[in-house]
Every structure is written in structure tokens, then in C-alpha cells.
Amino acid sequence: MKTIPFLFLAGIILITIQCSDNPQLVFPEDEQIARITGYISPKGVTATVYILDAIIIDSAVTDSATGYFQFVNVPYGSYLLKVVAQGYGIITEPLYVNASYVNMHTLRLKDYPSQIHSITPENNSIVKAGNVSFFTDTTAVIRITFKERMDTVSVKDAFSVTPAISWRIAKTEFSEPYHSMYIAMPIIDFFTYPEITITLEQSAKTVYGEHLDFDLALKYYPDTASLSEVITYTYIISTVPYNSQTDVNAATDIKIRFRTPMNRVSVEQAFSLSPTATPNFFWSIYTNYEELTVKFAIPLRNNTVYTVTLDTGMTTFDSTVIPGSLSFSFTTRSMQFIDYSPLDGEPSFPATDPFRYTLNFLVDPADFLNAFSIAPPVDSLSLSITLSPTSGYYDVTVYHSLLKLDTTYTVTIDSTLKAIGGAALGTIFTQTFTTESILSDTTSQIDSSLISSVVPSDTTHLINCSGEPRIYFRYSMDKQSVEQRISLTPATLFTVSWQDYLQSEDRIVNINPSQRLKANTLYTVVIDSGYQTKAETVGNRYTFSFKTEPITLMEYEPLNGQVNVPASNPIRLKFNTALDTSSLLTNIVIVPSLDSTGISYTGVMDDNAWYYISHKAFLPDTTYTVTLQESITDLFGVLLGRSYTISFTTGN
Secondary structure (H helix, E strand, C coil): CCHHHHHHHHHHCCCEEECCCCCEEECCCCCCEEEEEEEEECCCCCCEEEEECCCEEEEEECCCCCCEEEEEEEECEEEEEEEECCCCCCEEEEEEECCCEEEEEEEECCCCCCCEEEEECCCCEEECHHHCEEEECCEEEEEEEECCCECHHHHHHHEEEECCCCCEEEEEEEECCEEEEEEEEEHHHHCCCCCEEEEECCCCEECCCCECCCCEEEEEEECHHHHHHHHHHHHEEEEECCCCEEEECCCCCEEEEECCCECHHHHHHHEEEECCCCEEEEEEECCCCEEEEEEECCCCCCCCEEEEEECCCCEECCCCECCCCEEEEEEECCCCEEEEECCCCCCCECCCCCEEEEECCCCCHHHHHHHEEEECCCCCCEEEEEECCCCCCEEEEEECCCCCCCCEEEEEECCCCECCCCCECCCCEEEEEEECCCCCHHHHCCCCCCEEEEECCCCCCCECCCCCCEEEECCCECHHHHHCCEEEECCCCEEEEEEEECCEEEEEEEEEECCCCCCCCEEEEEECCCCEECCCCECCCEEEEEEECCCCEEEEECCCCEEEECCCCCEEEEECCCECHHHHHHCEEEECCCCEEEEEEEEEECCEEEEEEEECCCCCCCEEEEEECCCCEECCCCECCCCEEEEEEECC
16 A cells, blocks of 8 residues: 555656746756856956856856866756956856857956946056046046945045055045945155055945955056156146147247246246256236246247256245156247248249248348348348237348349348357248339339338238337438328327437337227328438338238137136136227127126237136036127227137036
């Protein structure tokens, strides 16, 4: 009787029950199975790899030499692959088995706990000034992103830096499920040490109480050679010229804009320029920065690499010592003829027109005439040199006696021509042209017996609204006879002043308007007949015209595209002429809207007019757009005639 139940049980084992949400009776089939392979990186680490369903299905230990692992006879299905290794974060990867062979390729172990998603910069990084994150220009930032929201207090308690550098959690961000913390350290301290260790102990925990798998230890290797660059970031906003700038005008001023008020004597003593030049220092202080302008009595050398160094020993106004030294370099442009008249090959050059050359270097007048030759020869060569206020180039005008008509001339400027304080030109400049066959109407306006040239020479050479027309005479003049016969239209009050020229007195008369000229306007100067030289040679009526520049926005702050603009930074505008301030305030549009408290006019400096728009503080981390509308007018009612748009973004 006892054998019957046993036989009954043995019989029902042949039936398989599959349990699910909808239980049903199934018959056994041939089960599909697969082989799983892969590698663990880095090699040399022994890890345990698990295949999990609701429970551990199987496990394998990797080959310590190659990192290889393998599973066989794994039934088809969806699983979770889990890798555990001492000192590394746990890896979990989905595993889909739907073929007889599944290659998991290489799974890379992370040398930080599994609760951490990413770290920037990566562990064991060599950190240069250009590849470290900046929370501001004065702090270096390490960003740690956790997979879950962390208990901030426990993170602070578990965090340390070696060597002992001050640090703070400067910012936190939440993007479910991730929680990022930005650890900020003084950037100068950060780049002072060749090795920095950051430790986050296992006691750091999530808001759910889960501790890290193990202590996190990060190693960073700051490039201490970047310290000078870092100091520059910390204390200097900008330089003119900027570091590595090329094609710099040799007549440039050097400007250094400091973030904080400086001990000016310490800066001037620390300043040096190589190759050497004698500096003159000028300081300006603004709302959010202080600026040093370095001027030179003569232009720098052309085609030369200059290095500006601010050596050790500088201090701020509050006596903070700046560690290390700062330096930046720039290259001046090669000596060039930017423009010239007559053009090479010109077929009908006016016989009385002077020769004009636009240079990017300053020359001594006597040196230029020594290097200058013309064939066939021409008498009475003389020249003037003026600096263009808009381009920064030098305009050289060579005056001469009446050229022969219908004649081909060749001008040669020798390669030995030197810039003041610089090297020789190095190449020979030549131009060939042919004069007109009949004197033109334009030429007949010039009394070639007494007047050699005028500035501006024609209406295509625009003059600044504070400019002064000038007349060059060939001989010493009777001043009173000239002054009584000069007029300027449109009617403008003016005075005259005289200059000597080429060791002859009273040969240049300057017309000095009593107020700024109207922008974008054609003016005409007339000298009626009857003026005379001191030798009583009488001159004929002479007229010439010139045109003033249109109203132009010369400079502005903040710059277009500038970021991290301080909230209290005023808006500064520099125009080439004085404006109607009520017109400016009415026709400036700021988006988003900004309560402006008014416009202050600081007056004319360097022939330009500065305006400050004071306002309530900018919103943080906001892009502003400032539009100056074309209906802005100057004091004469002349329209700006075009619009300007400036965009910038504030800091946090």
C-alpha cells in the first residue's frame, strides 16, 4: 500500500507548471540558452560579475590578467548585469539574451563610488588654466554629480582638500534624479601646488541614508606653469593689446584694466617692456575697475614682438600682495604703405596735386625726403605729416612745384627709410604715373604761386567735428592780410593761429572754430584776393571745401557679446560729437526694461563725447539688448541716421 503514492508522485513530475499573473498549464519544450562574454577594464583588477533576475542567477570571477569573463547556458530573457570590485563603483548594465551568443564588450570600472554619476575634471587630470572650470574668474571649480539627492551637511563634513586650501560649496543643481555640487577653491591657491588630493569620505550619504560604497579620493595635478596666467585672470580684466595680438599699430597705447584698485606706485615699479621703451603712466578709475594707460613719447618699433611684464612686488590698494608676475605679448605690424596717390599707373594725375602717402609707421620728415626721389626731377619738395584720429595711420603729404604736363614720372622711396625708433623699410617702394595734358578745373582753383596745399585736401577726407582746417603757404605771409580775408560757411565763429614751417615763420594758418562743427556737413573756406606775403606778393581768391564726419558711436561698454557683466556696471557710450542728452534718453531702448535714473555727460575728451547711463542693478544671469535708435540727434539737430544694437549678459 505504501508504494502506490510514490508511483503516483513520480508520474506527475513529468508535468511542468509555469507561474505568472495568468497561470496556465504548459508542456516542456527544448530550452534556448546562450553564452555571454565580456571584459572588465582596467586590466589587473579582480571583479565579480553577476547575472540577476529577481535573484542572483549566476556569477563569474574575471580573469585578473585580462579582465575576461564568461557565462554559459544562460536561458533567453531580460536580466541585469552587475559588476563588483573592491575600490571601484558598482556597475549595472541591462542584459538582453535573445541570441545564442551575446558579447558585452568592455565594461569600464569607475574609480569612484556607484552613488556618483560623474566628476569634472576627471580624476588624475593634469589641470591647465584653460581646462579647469571657473565659477568666477577667481575660483577653480570641481563639479561632482551624484545619482541621487545628497544630504549636503554630510557631504560638507566628509569633504577635505590636501594641502589645506579653503573651499566652499558654491552652487548646487538638481535635475532629477541627479544632484550636482560645485566645489569652489581660490584659483591662485589651486595652481600654487603641483598635486592636490580631494577626499570625500564614505560617511557622505543620500537623503535616504545610503552611504557611499567607499571613500572617494581624487588626484589633480595643476600645471603650476599656468600660475602667471591664473594671476592674470584673477586681477586683470583685459589688456590692450591683448595677449598674442598681431598687427598692432606701433603708435598704440598699452592699457591694463584691473579688477580692484591697485597700489599705483607698486604697479609702475613692476612694469617693464621688452624691447625697452620709456613709459609714461596715466591712471583712470571707474565704477568697477581701475585702468592704467601707458603712453610712449615715440612709436614702438614695427614688426617687433613686445612683452609686457608686471613683476613680483605688486600690491592692491588694500595691501594684498599679488603672488608671482604677470606678462603678455603682442606683435607690431610690419612697415607698410597703406594707401598712396597718385596710384601706380595713373594716366592723368593733376599737375598741382601733392603726393599723398598713408603709412602705418611714423617717420622723420627729413628722413622721408632723403629717401624720396622723383624722375624727371621736381623742384620745391616739402612735406607735412599728420596722424589720422580715426585710423591711427600717418598721412604724409609731399608738396612740389607745378609738374610738367603729359609727362610720365617715377617716384622711388628707398628701402633705407626708417620709422622713428624702428628698423628700415627693407623694400623699395616705387610708383609710376602720367600727368594730365591740360590743367583741370580743380587745379585752377589753387593759387600755385602762394598756396601749396590745404587740409583736408578734398571732401572725401572727412574731418572730425572738433577738427581745424589748415592752409599751407609757400612763403612767409602777412598775417593780418590773410586773417581779414578768410571766411567759413555755413557761418561759424572762429579764430586763427599761425605756425612756422621748415624754418620759415608764419607759413601755416590754422582755422579754429569756436565750437564743434556740425556733423555730416559740407563746409567751404574762402580766402578773398588781396592777401599777400611779407614780400608783398599778392594772392588771388582761393576756395576749398571739406566735410565733417557723420555722428558715430566710437566705443561702448559693456561690449557686444560680453558675459559676466557686473550688476552695477553702468552703460557707457562714446560718440565723436556732443549729443542732445534728452534725445539720447528718449531714443535708447533696453530689453528687458531697465529703470534708468538718467544720463550724465562727462564732456569732451580726445575729441569725443562720453555719456554714462546710470540705472538700477541689472538682473543676474540675464541677456540685455541695448538699441540706440537712428532718431538720436546732436546739439545741432543732426540725426544719428543709423541704429546700433549691443547685447551682453550679466553674471550670477
